[in-house]
Amino acid sequence: MIIAIDGPAGAGKSTVAKILAKKLGFLYIDTGAMYRALTLKVLERNIPINDEPRIIQLSQGVKIDLRDNLDGPLTVILDGEDVSLAIRKARITRFVSDVAKIKQVRQVLVKMQRKFGQKRNCVLDGRDIGTVVFPRAQKKFFIDASAGVRVKRRFQELIGLGQKVTENEVAKDLTNRDKIDSTRQASPLRQAPEAIYIDTTDLSIEQVVEKMFNLCKLSRT
Ligand code: DC
Numbered sequence: 346m347i348i349a350i351d352g353p354a355g356a357g358k359s360t361v362a363k364i365l366a367k368k369l370g371f372l373y374i375d376t377g378a379m380y381r382a383l384t385l386k387v388l389e390r391n392i393p394i395n396d397e398p399r400i401i402q403l404s405q406g407v408k409i410d411l412r413d414n415l416d417g418p419l420t421v422i423l424d425g426e427d428v429s430l431a432i433r434k435a436r437i438t439r440f441v442s443d444v445a446k447i448k449q450v451r452q453v454l455v456k457m458q459r460k461f462g463q464k465r466n467c468v469l470d471g472r473d474i475g476t477v478v479f480p481r482a483q484k485k486f487f488i489d490a491s492a493g494v495r496v497k498r499r500f501q502e503l504i505g506l507g508q509k510v511t512e513n514e515v516a517k518d519l520t521n522r523d524k525i526d527s528t529r530q531a532s533p534l535r536q537a538p539e540a541i542y543i544d545t546t547d548l549s550i551e552q553v554v555e556k557m558f559n560l561c562k563l564s565r566t
Contacts, residue, residue: 346371346466347481348561349474352488353523353534355495357545358470361488361553363419366468368558373413374461375421376471376478379454380445381432382409382423387444388436394443401449409457433506438518442525445472451531472526475537484564485540486557494546495519 348371350362359375366373383404392399412420421429431437444450451473458478461467469478475485490498500515527534536542541560545553 346483346564347462347479348468349479349482349485349537349540350468350470350488351472351474351476351486351534351536351540352470353495353526354519355499356488356490357498357550357553358488360550361545361557362468362470363413364550364554365557365561366413368554369466369468369561371466371468372461372464373419374411374458374467374469375419376454376458376469376474377441378411378419378421378432379409379457380450381437381441382421382428383407383450383454384437384441384444385428385432386423388440394440397447397449400444400447401453404447404450404453407453409454411461430506433503433508435503435508435510435514435518438522442522442529446525446529446531448531472534473532475540476535477532480537484561485537487536487540487542488553489542489544490546492516492519 350358352358363373386403386407387394387400390403392403408424410422412422414420418429420427421432455478458469462469462479475482496512496516496519499519500510500512503510503515543553543556
C-alpha cells in the first residue's frame with residue numbers, strides 16, 4: 346500500500362508522515378530530503394546553480410539512501426556519507442527548489458522513489474507524490490496550513506536544529522520556494538483530484554495523524 350502526502354513547505358507533512366508510517370508499520374520516505382541531498386552535492390562540487398547539464402549529469406551518478414530510524418530522525422546517506430543534518434542548512438534550503446525544478450533531475454529521483462515504494466508499504470511525502478510518482482496510490486492527502494502558521498512551524502523547527510534564523514528570513518524562503526515549486530514546468534505542486542485536503546492551521550499534530558490514520562484504516566479494510 347502506498348500513502349501519498351503532498352503540500353507546501355512548512356505545512357507539517359514530514360512530521361505527520363513519519364508518525365503515521367510508524368503507526369501503520371510502513372516505511373517513511375521523505376522525498377524532499379532526496380532533493381536536498383542532491384543540492385548538497387551540487388554545492389559541494391561548486392557547480393553553479395544554473396548549470397543544468399552538469400547538475401543533470403551529477404544526479405545520474407548519485408546514490409541516496411534513506412534509513413528510517415523508528416524513534417529518531419530519518420538518516421539520509423549520500424554516496425555513503427550521513428548528510429542528515431547538513432541537508433537542513435539554510436544554504437541548501439535556499440537552492441533546493443532550483444535543483445528540483447529540473448525535469449531530468451526529477452526523472453532520476455522519481456525512479457529511485459518508485460523503487461523504494463515497490464519494495465514495501467510506504468508513506469511518502471513531497472510535492473508530486475500523488476500526481477506523478479504514485480498516481481495510483483491507495484490513499485492521497487494534501488496537507489496545508491495558513492502562510493503565517495507555516496512560517497512559525499518552520500521557524501521553530503530550525504531553532505530546534507540549532508540554526509540562527511529570523512522569522513523574516515524563514516517567511517522569505519517559504520514564499521520563494523512555494524512560488525518556484527508551484528509554478529515550475531516539471532510536475533509542479535498540485536493537489537491530486539482524489540487527494541483528501543487537510544487544513545492543519547488549527548489542528549495539533551496528534552489530531553492530524555488521528556484523522557489520517559482512521560482514513561487509512563478504512564481503505565485497508
Ligand atoms: O519538503 P522539503 O522542504 O524538504 O523539500 C525541499 C524541496 O524539494 C522543496 O522546496 C521542493 C522540492 N521537492 C520537490 O520538488 N518534489 C518532491 N517530491 C519533494 C520535494
